Amino acid sequence: ITVRMKPPFSPGSEDERATRVDVSISRIRLLIARTHYAQAMHTIDYNVSEHDAFLREAQDRSGDGRITVNTIIQQITHAGVEYIEVIKRMYINFHIAELAVELCSKTTDDPIISLAAVNTTILMKLLPDQKQTKAQCKLHDLVCDDRRPLSTDRTFRRMIGRSSTDVRENEVFLLNYSKNTLDDSRNIEAKLGSSQVILLPDLIFELLHFIKIAPLKTYKSMISMQSLASSVQPSDTGTVQVVLADDGPDEVEACFGSVPGPAQALKRTTYRMESDNMRLVLVDLGNLESSGPFASTKKNLALTETIVVQGQMQANFEMVNERASNFTVEKDYKVDAERVEIYTAQGSDLLHPVQILEPAKFSCFYYQKIDKRKSSHLTDIKLVTLSPIDLVVSMQNAALASTVISCLSDSLSGDDLEDESPEFRSLSTQDANRIARLDSALEKEGNETSSGVLTEHSIDPSYYGDGKGRDAKRVVRLKMTSPEATLTVTNDFQGLDEALFKIIAMNCVFGGEVSYSTLNDKPCFGCNLNTSILADYFDSASNRWENLLTMPWELTFNSSRAPQTKVQSSRTRMSTTFDIESNPCHVSFSEHFLVNVGAASRMWSVYSGASKKATSLVEETSKDDSIIKRRLSRSMAAHAARSLITTLPYAIENHCGIDSSYSIYKGSKRYPLPPSSTQYFRFELFPERGSGGMRTYGQDTKHPKSVTIYIGDTEIRIKDMDGETSKSRKSHFIPSIGVHIFVEADKRGNSTVLHLSSHVEIHSSAALPFRIAVIGDDKVHDLGLITKPTAARQGSKSLLEENEDVISQSVIGIPAYLLRDFAGGASESLCVQISPVLDESGVASLIGMFNLPPMERLVEIATSYDNRRLIEVTCSPISRGGNIASLSFNVRCDVSLINNSRPFVNMTIEPRLILQNRLPVSVLLRTPMPYTFASSAETNKSLCEDTND
Numbered sequence: 001i002t003v004r005m006k007p008p009f010s011p012g013s014e015d016e017r018a019t020r021v022d023v024s025i026s027r028i029r030l031l032i033a034r035t036h037y038a039q040a041m042h043t044i045d046y047n048v049s050e051h052d053a054f055l056r057e058a059q060d061r062s063g064d065g066r067i068t069v070n071t072i073i074q075q076i077t078h079a080g081v082e083y084i085e086v087i088k089r090m091y092i093n094f095h096i097a098e099l100a101v102e103l104c105s106k107t108t109d110d111p112i113i114s115l116a117a118v119n120t121t122i123l124m125k126l127l128p129d130q131k132q133t134k135a136q137c138k139l140h141d142l143v144c145d146d147r148r149p150l151s152t153d154r155t156f157r158r159m160i161g162r163s164s165t166d167v168r169e170n171e172v173f174l175l176n177y178s179k180n181t182l183d184d185s186r187n188i189e190a191k192l193g194s195s196q197v198i199l200l201p202d203l204i205f206e207l208l209h210f211i212k213i214a215p216l217k218t219y220k221s222m223i224s225m226q227s228l229a230s231s232v233q234p235s236d237t238g239t240v241q242v243v244l245a246d247d248g249p250d251e252v253e254a255c256f257g258s259v260p261g262p263a264q265a266l267k268r269t270t271y272r273m274e275s276d277n278m279r280l281v282l283v284d285l286g287n288l289e290s291s292g293p294f295a296s297t298k299k300n301l302a303l304t305e306t307i308v309v310q311g312q313m314q315a316n317f318e319m320v321n322e323r324a325s326n327f328t329v330e331k332d333y334k335v336d337a338e339r340v341e342i343y344t345a346q347g348s349d350l351l352h353p354v355q356i357l358e359p360a361k362f363s364c365f366y367y368q369k370i371d372k373r374k375s376s377h378l379t380d381i382k383l384v385t386l387s388p389i390d391l392v393v394s395m396q397n398a399a400l401a402s403t404v405i406s407c408l409s410d411s412l413s414g415d416d417l418e419d420e421s422p423e424f425r426s427l428s429t430q431d432a433n434r435i436a437r438l439d440s441a442l443e444k445e446g447n448e449t450s451s452g453v454l455t456e457h458s459i460d461p462s463y464y465g466d467g468k469g470r471d472a473k474r475v476v477r478l479k480m481t482s483p484e485a486t487l488t489v490t491n492d493f494q495g496l497d498e499a500l501f502k503i504i505a506m507n508c509v510f511g512g513e514v515s516y517s518t519l520n521d522k523p524c525f526g527c528n529l530n531t532s533i534l535a536d537y538f539d540s541a542s543n544r545w546e547n548l549l550t551m552p553w554e555l556t557f558n559s560s561r562a563p564q565t566k567v568q569s570s571r572t573r574m575s576t577t578f579d580i581e582s583n584p585c586h587v588s589f590s591e592h593f594l595v596n597v598g599a600a601s602r603m604w605s606v607y608s609g610a611s612k613k614a615t616s617l618v619e620e621t622s623k624d625d626s627i628i629k630r631r632l633s634r635s636m637a638a639h640a641a642r643s644l645i646t647t648l649p650y651a652i653e654n655h656c657g658i659d660s661s662y663s664i665y666k667g668s669k670r671y672p673l674p675p676s677s678t679q680y681f682r683f684e685l686f687p688e689r690g691s692g693g694m695r696t697y698g699q700d701t702k703h704p705k706s707v708t709i710y711i712g713d714t715e716i717r718i719k720d721m722d723g724e725t726s727k728s729r730k731s732h733f734i735p736s737i738g739v740h741i742f743v744e745a746d747k748r749g750n751s752t753v754l755h756l757s758s759h760v761e762i763h764s765s766a767a768l769p770f771r772i773a774v775i776g777d778d779k780v781h782d783l784g785l786i787t788k789p790t791a792a793r794q795g796s797k798s799l800l801e802e803n804e805d806v807i808s809q810s811v812i813g814i815p816a817y818l819l820r821d822f823a824g825g826a827s828e829s830l831c832v833q834i835s836p837v838l839d840e841s842g843v844a845s846l847i848g849m850f851n852l853p854p855m856e857r858l859v860e861i862a863t864s865y866d867n868r869r870l871i872e873v874t875c876s877p878i879s880r881g882g883n884i885a886s887l888s889f890n891v892r893c894d895v896s897l898i899n900n901s902r903p904f905v906n907m908t909i910e911p912r913l914i915l916q917n918r919l920p921v922s923v924l925l926r927t928p929m930p931y932t933f934a935s936s937a938e939t940n941k942s943l944c945e946d947t948n949d
Helices: 034-046 069-074 201-211 220-231 395-413 429-449 591-621 627-642 799-810 816-824 855-863 937-948
Strands: 002-006 019-032 090-104 111-127 132-146 158-162 173-180 185-192 195-199 239-244 254-259 266-283 305-322 328-346 351-371 376-385 389-394 473-491 498-517 520-539 544-547 553-563 574-582 650-655 660-664 671-673 677-681 707-711 714-718 730-734 739-748 751-757 760-764 770-776 779-786 811-813 830-836 846-852 868-877 887-898 902-910
Touching: 034 201, 111 201, 201 395, 266 395, 305 351, 305 395, 389 395, 395 591, 473 591, 498 591, 520 591, 650 811, 671 677, 707 751, 714 730, 714 739, 739 816, 739 902, 760 779, 770 816, 779 811, 830 868, 830 887, 846 887, 855 887, 855 902
Parallel strands: 019 090, 185 266, 195 266, 376 473, 389 473, 650 751, 760 902
Antiparallel strands: 002 019, 090 111, 111 132, 132 158, 132 173, 158 195, 173 185, 239 254, 266 305, 305 328, 328 351, 351 376, 351 389, 473 498, 498 520, 520 544, 520 553, 553 574, 650 677, 660 671, 660 707, 707 714, 730 739, 739 751, 760 811, 770 779, 770 830, 830 846, 846 868, 868 887, 887 902
């Protein structure tokens, strides 16, 4: 610590005669354990927290300016020293390189949080000639870190800091303070830079546990002394007089009493606050932990989900207080907010932002006035939106917000906090006797003044009247105006990305008033609402917004509750009226809207049930854990239920047999697309007015979801994936291979899938798996095993991986390079070999073949009235030995003509006979046919046993 005092420059002006002091401090670090904090708070509460210091009032000098014996006696201080006042300015400049405070748990070896102020400059100006005190505080940076051992591996450890990494920016905090000693008025101006505040619920819980202090039961005399001092606050008819006495064995230091005095004066305090781009980050604790029963095993899925509230603010606060009692009689607040936005992001770098609320501008006014003469309390609240409100809420956002709010409410409730009374050293006998004498004298004086005891923060009833139970009236008024507000609801559960509906409220005006009295339990209210509502729903079939309300619905609502004036009765009867006036409501919707809303409702029910089940399981398995661990486990369970993803919104599957790649939005990065594979992905959202990407659907989309597919040197461009679903299959010629590739987009489950295929595709609807091969160039080209697609699979794979396996195994496309001769020649046929797999070994003991008609014949079939052909295939044993029966089945060929010239063949393997039981009872089936299969495994097992018998 370096202190430098500079003498005055010259005996000139008051500023030149001022004394200047420079104080430089390198670094201060304070370690405060919970016991230290408790000791300090108890010392303040029970020792030095009296509002009145029991000192003599300052006396003015005599008018002639001469110093006499009487003036000297009058200027004696409480310590008996002569008080001579020399008016002189003083400037004190503090520069602190770093001031750090670290809060610890029971001991200093168990840290909780650290708060550090970097490069702090404080300039104090004492101006006695102007009766003012001014101060200016500049803070270059404020850093708050989570220092708990359990947060070592967490993504978020810095609670408070700069929102940007540019250290050349201005100070993060600037404060100007001015006080006038004549009227005790204060002006406080604060400016906040670009800073970021992160809320961790479990850390808030520990901080609340840190600051909660159990009361001391052994110091009841001190509590009564403090309460008595609060009960004799100056009122309208009196003030406090201090009587001094010597400190003898049987005497006290000071006592006080009420004497008549003037009415209380008022003081005015003005606050002005201005902030740059402030950011508040709400963190989901569900995926903070790197271990646990609900933790993700994939590193790329471990990004922490957050909700970010960001914006700029300018606020003016003005309060009028009574100087003696510090009671607030008037408040006037005004808040102007600009670019206020809400979005979700992932990780500490806030990656992949998705907008919830587009930047908005609004103003908020709050006025409160308490008139003790009229016993009235008026509160007036006004909210005005100065820009359109655009709010997009998805089901994932609703689930995430519900989890975060639940964690914050649990942390702030404090129901699980345990009271721990800190241990302090006892007072000496002399100190205890001294405090007891002072307490006895104060109680004796207090009994003569008032029998009631008020706490430090209680309100004197005399402020609302004469203190005899006078009725006090309270009035609360609320006004809100919004030119346009849009609410869009989307369903993005389980990887889906689909809009549901959109509601637009135009020219909304709301006003309300509630009045009640302290002696009457019958409040009166009145409110009115006037708005015009528009609504649209999203039709997934046409990929467009359609009108849900074909005409604007104008609505006017009025309600009131007041005493009846026409009915004469000894008792006051209340009357409540509702008046609703609206234009006709014209509604129009399709069945797709009902299906989408029903699916969203079922998905939310599944999420709620899974979340409750996981939470109850955690509660049962972690009863012996600490409170923080149990809450973290509940958050992780809710996150696991919310993060269930069966598939992503978009996919590309390659069944053309050629290695290819693709890019999104004409980007330079290419993603591989191997043959017989399905690649899932989602499109990045483009920001509009906010920091995150905006969800847009249908005709609101400004950036089409384009995809480019690369096969050799050929580029196949899809301008819009959503718009491609309503189009038919297209063919694209690949010059490097000399064949055509067919592209089609359709909706499969929750995904929009872009399908690449050659001229021929093979599907299966039979219960048996079949091995497919193509005979060409004097070779047998094995294409793999094809099975019937099933809804569920056994095993521990994720649903996303299961869907990939199902698509790749239930469809086999004959590679395009094997169809070069077949597609080029008009009379060339294609020989396909099919072998059923009868056992689990995967070895085919039967084999069958059939020839696909040549291209010329396929064109004729596609242009004919019936474009479907049925081919019967018989599979015979490979070897002549053994008693194995032949197997026959059908192959259905559906031929369609693409671009009026290129035939596309869709072949499906079908059983020759299908029996379905639609009776309400079970049916026993017996047949001499050697190959009979059922849809269930148990039925197949019994059929095999009967066949062997």
